[in-house]
Amino acid sequence: MSLKRSVRREFLKRGAALAGGLGLGAAKPAVGQTPAPGAFIKGTDERVAYGERSQYVTSTRIPHGGRPSPDAFGLDFHIAAPLQDSVGVITPSSLHYVGTTRGSFTPNIDPAEHRLMIHGMVERPLIFTVDELKRLPSVTRMHFIECAGNRANRRHTTVQETHGMTSCAEWTGVLLSTLLNEAGVQEGGNWIVAEGVEEVKGASSIPMSKAMDDCLVCYGMNGEAVRPQQGFPLRLLAPGFEGILSVKWLRRIKVVDQFYMTYSDYGHLRQDADDAALSLQIGPKSVITYPSGGQQLAGRGFYEIKGLAWSGGGAVARVEVSTDGGRNWTDAQIRGTAHRMAHTRFTLNWEWDGSESELMSRCTDELGSVQPMRAQITEYWTQRGQPGRVRGQDNSIQPWRVESDGSVHNAIT
Ligand SMILES: Nc1nc2c(c(=O)[nH]1)N[C@H]1C(S)=C(S)[C@@H](COP(=O)(O)O)O[C@H]1N2
Ligand SMILES: [Mo]
Numbered sequence: 001m002s003l004k005r006s007v008r009r010e011f012l013k014r015g016a017a018l019a020g021g022l023g024l025g026a027a028k029p030a031v032g033q034t035p036a037p038g039a040f041i042k043g044t045d046e047r048v049a050y051g052e053r054s055q056y057v058t059s060t061r062i063p064h065g066g067r068p069s070p071d072a073f074g075l076d077f078h079i080a081a082p083l084q085d086s087v088g089v090i091t092p093s094s095l096h097y098v099g100t101t102r103g104s105f106t107p108n109i110d111p112a113e114h115r116l117m118i119h120g121m122v123e124r125p126l127i128f129t130v131d132e133l134k135r136l137p138s139v140t141r142m143h144f145i146e147c148a149g150n151r152a153n154r155r156h157t158t159v160q161e162t163h164g165m166t167s168c169a170e171w172t173g174v175l176l177s178t179l180l181n182e183a184g185v186q187e188g189g190n191w192i193v194a195e196g197v198e199e200v201k202g203a204s205s206i207p208m209s210k211a212m213d214d215c216l217v218c219y220g221m222n223g224e225a226v227r228p229q230q231g232f233p234l235r236l237l238a239p240g241f242e243g244i245l246s247v248k249w250l251r252r253i254k255v256v257d258q259f260y261m262t263y264s265d266y267g268h269l270r271q272d273a274d275d276a277a278l279s280l281q282i283g284p285k286s287v288i289t290y291p292s293g294g295q296q297l298a299g300r301g302f303y304e305i306k307g308l309a310w311s312g313g314g315a316v317a318r319v320e321v322s323t324d325g326g327r328n329w330t331d332a333q334i335r336g337t338a339h340r341m342a343h344t345r346f347t348l349n350w351e352w353d354g355s356e357s358e359l360m361s362r363c364t365d366e367l368g369s370v371q372p373m374r375a376q377i378t379e380y381w382t383q384r385g386q387p388g389r390v391r392g393q394d395n396s397i398q399p400w401r402v403e404s405d406g407s408v409h410n411a412i413t
Contacts, residue, residue: 014395026216036111044256061095064149064165065156078100078147080164083289083308088345089336090141091167093222099147099243106328107197107249111233112237113237116179116217120192120254123184130219130233136174139216141239142342144168146282148242151394162398162410166310168343169230171237172220179211180255187256194236194247195260203262204245204304208236210280212238214341217250240312240341241280242391242393260288282312283395284364284371286346297406300354305332308343311365316344323350325411326373327397332361333358340366358400372398374412 039268041047064078079098081091087286088366092095100106111130119125150165180192185208192211206215218226227234231248232241238245255302291297305323309316315338332346346361363371381389390396399411 010108012154013112015260034214057228059095061097062160062164064097066235074373075367078149078165080160081167083159083164083166083287084292085296088309089168089308089345090222091169093224093227093230093345096167096169096221096227097145097147097165097369099145099149100248101244102198105198108227108228109197109233109249114233114251116234116250117252118179118183118255118298119252120256120282121186121189122180122255123186124182126179126183128179128380133234134411135221136178137173138174140170140172140220141216142168142170142339143216143237143239144341145237145243146285146310148244152398152410153411154410156293156410156412158294159287159289159398160294161234162293163287165243166343168308168310169221169335171216171224171225171236173216173234176217176232176236176253179217180211181329183255185255188257191256191259193254193256193260194245194250195252195262196231196247196249197252198249203260204247205256205259205262206241206245209244210238210241212259222319228374232302232318240282240314242282245280283393284313284316284363284365285368285395286316286361286371287398288321288359288361288400291359291402291408292400293408293410295408297352297402300352303350303352305348305350307332307346307361308364309346309361310341310343311363311367311369312341314366315340316346316363317366317368319344319346320347320362320364322360322362323354323357325386326360326397330361347381352402354404359400359402360397362397369399371395 048293054186059082061079061081063081073151081095081097089152092096116133117125144166146166156162190208191207192208193203194206218235218237219233221227221230226235226352231250235252236247236250253282286307288305288307290306296301305321309319316334319332319334322329322333332348335345338344372395377390377396378388381391400410401411403409
């Protein structure tokens with residue numbers, strides 16, 4: 001049933017020829033294309049005043065791995081985005097993953113009352129209202145956020161479970177360097193501690209080099225105000241670094257002389273020097289979202305393999321795909337623009353012959369760093385006396401096994 005080369009080439013030139021050549025939709029009548037009378041969404045409907053998706057589109061976020069909050073107050077620790085349903089690179093704000101260390105705790109902040117203070121080792125401590133921040137020079141950038149706990153294991157079924165703790169949005173705000181320069185950083189002010197409004201502060205220690213480089217104080221997300229669960233009215237964004245540094249409901253930035261152990265730095269306590277050397281920067285990573293775990297292929301024939309790649313090291317330079325468990329690799333197509341520290345879409349045309357296959361993707365970033373095989377990471381930890389473990393960030397290659405019946409499974413062993 002494999003397509004003849006000429007037919008395929010023709011299809012790739014003209015979409016209509018592809019559908020015919022694939023035998024998809026050829027003889028099907030256009031049933032369901034005309035809505036029944038009364039089946040329209042009314043103009044006065046609230047779903048129109050603030051647009052809602054179709055009732056037939058139902059994908060949602062889910063609690064990540066059923067993990068409880070690390071303290072006694074939280075409920076679900078983190079909530080994962082449905083990457084298996086993603087089209088394009090922007091995660092809709094309603095589906096952006098949520099990483100809140102106090103579980104379902106979401107502050108309800110009146111922006112008119114909110115203030116951001118910059119103090120500590122500065123010449124001029126400053127306090128901004130949200131409106132004052134909006135008067136300053138702004139930038140708009142595409143960036144992913146990823147929780148350091150975004151790690152796959154063999155018990156996971158879907159890509160939402162293995163990789164759903166990352167999302168990508170268009171962020172608008174003021175460069176943190178603009179504010180720090182305005183305040184005037186004193187000699188020796190080598191770190192900042194950024195703090196949210198919660199009792200536990202949601203604080204993180206960030207090196208001054210990063211703060212001055214590309215950190216953003218954001219009030220905008222995907223063309224509207226930052227959503228409450230993403231930190232309304234203000235959030236810090238530390239592009240490409242562990243998500244926990246991107247402090248939400250941001251109210252205070254203190255310039256300090258050293259790393260401070262805050263509530264949110266609990267994950268950065270290291271037992272040994274090797275471990276401590278692991279950087280805060282997210283390594284090159286990618287995952288195939290279609291076909292992925294839990295999905296079902298309809299039968300042999302043509303499929304476009306689709307996935308997302310990203311890196312804290314800058315732009316994605318290359319993505320390779322293997323359909324035979326890593327023996328052979330083919331360059332995938334990068335679709336759209338590979339923005340720095342942003343999800344980047346890749347695709348590969350695939351003719352599935354109906355035999356068992358193992359799909360993998362491998363990302364290389366602009367620094368030349370290459371995403372490792374899972375076996376390479378477990379070998380590293382085995383040599384350090386922790387056999388079979390993946391510690392620190394897990395940016396290993398995700399394998400999906402396609403069975404001959406078309407079912408797709410997580411192939412981590
Ligand atoms: N104030 C505050 N900021 C916070 C957190 C928090 O609990 N409180 N969680 C952090 C964690 S662990 C992550 S992974 C990211 C998640 O950002 P998101 O919820 O917008 O996806 O926010 C970080 N910023
Ligand atoms: Mo996180």
